[in-house]
Amino acid sequence: MVQPNSINKTNESTIRVPFDSARHAEIAFRVLSVDLEPHRNFVQKKLSLEGDVLTVHFSADQVKNLRTAITSFFECLLLCQDTIKQFGAPTLDQNAGTQPSAHTA
Amino acid sequence: MVCALGIEGSANKIGIGIIRDGEVLANVRRTYITPPGEGFLPKETAKHHREEILGLVQASLKEAQLKPADLDVICYTKGPGMAPPLLVGAIVARTLSLLWEKPLLGVNHCVGHIEMGRHITGAQNPIVLYVSGGNTQVIAYSNQRYRIFGETIDIAVGNCLDRFARIIKLSNDPSPGYNIEQLAKKGNTYVKLPYVVKGMDVSFSGILSHIEDLADPSRRRNKRKKPQDEVDPEYSKEDLCYSLQETIFAMLVEITERAMAHCGSNEVLIVGGVGCNERLQEMMRIMCEERGGKLFATDERYCIDNGLMIAHAGAEMFRAGTRMPFEESFVTQRYRTDEVLVSWRTD
Numbered sequence: 001m002v003q004p005n006s007i008n009k010t011n012e013s014t015i016r017v018p019f020d021s022a023r024h025a026e027i028a029f030r031v032l033s034v035d036l037e038p039h040r041n042f043v044q045k046k047l048s049l050e051g052d053v054l055t056v057h058f059s060a061d062q063v064k065n066l067r068t069a070i071t072s073f074f075e076c077l078l079l080c081q082d083t084i085k086q087f088g089a090p091t092l093d094q095n096a097g098t099q100p101s102a103h104t105a
Numbered sequence: 106m107v108c109a110l111g112i113e114g115s116a117n118k119i120g121i122g123i124i125r126d127g128e129v130l131a132n133v134r135r136t137y138i139t140p141p142g143e144g145f146l147p148k149e150t151a152k153h154h155r156e157e158i159l160g161l162v163q164a165s166l167k168e169a170q171l172k173p174a175d176l177d178v179i180c181y182t183k184g185p186g187m188a189p190p191l192l193v194g195a196i197v198a199r200t201l202s203l204l205w206e207k208p209l210l211g212v213n214h215c216v217g218h219i220e221m222g223r224h225i226t227g228a229q230n231p232i233v234l235y236v237s238g239g240n241t242q243v244i245a246y247s248n249q250r251y252r253i254f255g256e257t258i259d260i261a262v263g264n265c266l267d268r269f270a271r272i273i274k275l276s277n278d279p280s281p282g283y284n285i286e287q288l289a290k291k292g293n294t295y296v297k298l299p300y301v302v303k304g305m306d307v308s309f310s311g312i313l314s315h316i317e318d319l320a321d322p323s324r325r326r327n328k329r330k331k332p333q334d335e336v337d338p339e340y341s342k343e344d345l346c347y348s349l350q351e352t353i354f355a356m357l358v359e360i361t362e363r364a365m366a367h368c369g370s371n372e373v374l375i376v377g378g379v380g381c382n383e384r385l386q387e388m389m390r391i392m393c394e395e396r397g398g399k400l401f402a403t404d405e406r407y408c409i410d411n412g413l414m415i416a417h418a419g420a421e422m423f424r425a426g427t428r429m430p431f432e433e434s435f436v437t438q439r440y441r442t443d444e445v446l447v448s449w450r451t452d
Contacts, residue, residue, distance in 0.1 A: 083201065
């Protein structure tokens, strides 16, 4: 149960994610800034950009809510990073179709 | 000339399609299939989509023999659907849009189905029956909107079929509806089921409860009924599948016919995953022919959720000048068909 002295204090977490370039960091920043936290989650999420580092700050009244918000943020972040990794290399894979990882449904 | 890439992932299918001026260049898809007796849940479905989506994007570009630079617009499903899987498509679409410096467009899933069906079949101004696992609507176009004439007041017709398939432990591969259709072909005794049409609307949840009781009386929720009061005859799975299909499809045919009469239309287009059921098509065709009308339907490549329909509807929107600010590229679980301004049709 919640300890009395922890009531009304804020739980916070800051995540700093470096990218290969400032451009990729900005792409991730714009992609991940679109989705707002659900109203009933009671979590504040703030994204900011410093050069090639994306910074995300979370604050919440309850650790449980903080964990939920961070977990779902990480899922989106990883997907965005993977997409940049596979499709972001300039000119290198302009012939994108030739990579072997895919099959037709 | 508009060349569009579309990403669809609102339910258990993840698909990518590429279309250029109405010419289909690529249409790839993966389905998340759960064990018999289980449905697909949002979290697990999103995980499946995350694992498949990037490979599918590669595959679609390869199949279309295109470079990212050849595309004009990236489209994704904005809703309606389950939020976690929708978000997978949206995140990738946004990232690709910024990486490749292409505009981004959010597409209504239902409008995607309608436009794909019209494009493939050539139907001009049909009454649309949109039947899938999440939606059941009778739709007619009027004055730049796809207007909903009738719909389900509880669960979708596909949801009713899927959940019945779970009760009798049918396989979800390739889809529960397909397996019900195959069993139904062997049924010959019609079991009487409730028939629930309310004006232009239909309801399936009561039918589902009723047939669940027949299929498995031990699950009976109404505990007040004493078991010895009645001896239920044993019904075969085949007969139950047959009876369920006949009943719910008759309901759909009825409201579709009424919409035709109301709008003075003589074309019907069936879209959505349940739309590839051949028995539904057959019943609808009989009704259409009796009225001197014509039925349009597509096969599983275009009926069942696919990326191509999102690409095509997006391309139509793009051609008509619809643009979306990047900040509005969120997803929404509820997004009604009639909320979309049909800017690309002028009739």
